[in-house]
Amino acid sequence: MSLNDKVSFRDIKVQILARIRDRVWPPGAIMPGEVELSQEFGCARATVNRAMRELAEEGFIDRRRKTGTRVNANPIRQAKFEIPLVRVEIEASGAAYRYALVSCESPPTPDWLRARLGLGPDDKVLHLQCMHYADNAPFQFEDRWINKATVPDIDCSDFETLSPNEWLVNQVPFTEAEISFSATAANESNADLLALPIGEPVFTAERITWLKTRPITFARMFFGRGYRMTTRF
Amino acid sequence: MSLNDKVSFRDIKVQILARIRDRVWPPGAIMPGEVELSQEFGCARATVNRAMRELAEEGFIDRRRKTGTRVNANPIRQAKFEIPLVRVEIEASGAAYRYALVSCESPPTPDWLRARLGLGPDDKVLHLQCMHYADNAPFQFEDRWINKATVPDIDCSDFETLSPNEWLVNQVPFTEAEISFSATAANESNADLLALPIGEPVFTAERITWLKTRPITFARMFFGRGYRMTTRF
DNA sequence: CAGTGGTCTAGACCACACA
DNA sequence: GTGTGGTCTAGACCACTGC
Numbered sequence: 001m002s003l004n005d006k007v008s009f010r011d012i013k014v015q016i017l018a019r020i021r022d023r024v025w026p027p028g029a030i031m032p033g034e035v036e037l038s039q040e041f042g043c044a045r046a047t048v049n050r051a052m053r054e055l056a057e058e059g060f061i062d063r064r065r066k067t068g069t070r071v072n073a074n075p076i077r078q079a080k081f082e083i084p085l086v087r088v089e090i091e092a093s094g095a096a097y098r099y100a101l102v103s104c105e106s107p108p109t110p111d112w113l114r115a116r117l118g119l120g121p122d123d124k125v126l127h128l129q130c131m132h133y134a135d136n137a138p139f140q141f142e143d144r145w146i147n148k149a150t151v152p153d154i155d156c157s158d159f160e161t162l163s164p165n166e167w168l169v170n171q172v173p174f175t176e177a178e179i180s181f182s183a184t185a186a187n188e189s190n191a192d193l194l195a196l197p198i199g200e201p202v203f204t205a206e207r208i209t210w211l212k213t214r215p216i217t218f219a220r221m222f223f224g225r226g227y228r229m230t231t232r233f
Numbered sequence: 234m235s236l237n238d239k240v241s242f243r244d245i246k247v248q249i250l251a252r253i254r255d256r257v258w259p260p261g262a263i264m265p266g267e268v269e270l271s272q273e274f275g276c277a278r279a280t281v282n283r284a285m286r287e288l289a290e291e292g293f294i295d296r297r298r299k300t301g302t303r304v305n306a307n308p309i310r311q312a313k314f315e316i317p318l319v320r321v322e323i324e325a326s327g328a329a330y331r332y333a334l335v336s337c338e339s340p341p342t343p344d345w346l347r348a349r350l351g352l353g354p355d356d357k358v359l360h361l362q363c364m365h366y367a368d369n370a371p372f373q374f375e376d377r378w379i380n381k382a383t384v385p386d387i388d389c390s391d392f393e394t395l396s397p398n399e400w401l402v403n404q405v406p407f408t409e410a411e412i413s414f415s416a417t418a419a420n421e422s423n424a425d426l427l428a429l430p431i432g433e434p435v436f437t438a439e440r441i442t443w444l445k446t447r448p449i450t451f452a453r454m455f456f457g458r459g460y461r462m463t464t465r466f
Numbered sequence: 467c468a469g470t471g472g473t474c475t476a477g478a479c480c481a482c483a484c485a
Numbered sequence: 486g487t488g489t490g491g492t493c494t495a496g497a498c499c500a501c502t503g504c
Binding site: 468483484 | 490493496
């Protein structure tokens, strides 16, 4: 016989989820406490605790001291997206990756960028544009500004063959990032490179990264026709 | 004095992250084992374990039995997005929410939908279209198909005043979902409702949900001008 | 104040993966 | 085999919060 196997926190998660799904504990209801459940399941309270902690992280239940745990009525569920390097994303799809630098210069810092990143009046930036291809089809056009104050040893020559994304990941750690996604229209600066007519919808990502409170880089990424970002849970 | 406070797994996370950021343990390097770290930090192994487990979940490190733990070279960091009800999202922004049903019918099931959801030849569907407004400005156009086999007690009258999204959340639990985001062009069916010229870029979300293996609903959501999905980490 | 979750400990055994 | 992470336990104390 081997019913002696210990109860795993995974088993408990499954059980609890089933009861939530089957409305044994309907949305908004208070569930039994950890002690009670640990007795029912025949395990330590810590085990129940881990199960419920994870369910709370996943947004199924809401836990508060003293009040107890209740089933979440509005399942504000969350979608996770992995944000890999472009090169990795392309290679994972089985396509051949190719990188090309389009332009690189050190222009005067535009005011909008100064405002966006909170740059001081004397901070200098590097501006560069590059393309990522998948099997020679345009996959992504990257338009990036780098704060020279945060990344001093930087030069256009660094990016002849290596994408700035990859270079930065390897050279500069970051502590915070903000990403946003939107739909924009292809314009003069990116339509040609993406092989799209001007005005065509383009899936667009913007990303700012900081090291502590100092801005490192601002990047806009324009994806080729038909790009989708997908997740499942 | 009170240096006697116990070491928290949070403290350990901070310490470890700092060492990773400062390249004390460079990307790809093997870190000390749990036992060693617990001695260094003066705490139980379980505490170090929890800290490192969370760091692994967050994608900073890679853990394997026997081999040990190494710092992730390619920070495949992940972005989390909350997917709340439209109504909640709008109200959270401080705007007034308004819902309007555009159309509702039970047409023959189109072949593309049959294929997309894996429906049988006799499965019937409900098709409905509705609008979500924020302060009377078009916020989202929702175009949804519901599988009547999975949601039997359903009728167009249910959606006169309550959005299908909200109705489904309250009536039908789901176990799995797939969401994807893309950029599309406004077309005859949604341009008017969103008050956009045809061809204008539209941020678009598609969502399929299942109860175990049975498809519940397929929805396309088209967002009004300038919509952005943002996250920070 | 009292009840519930949050966390830490010390110890144990297990599972996996590499040598 | 043997070392590392993975998990469970039993017990303890703490922290928040509603009464």
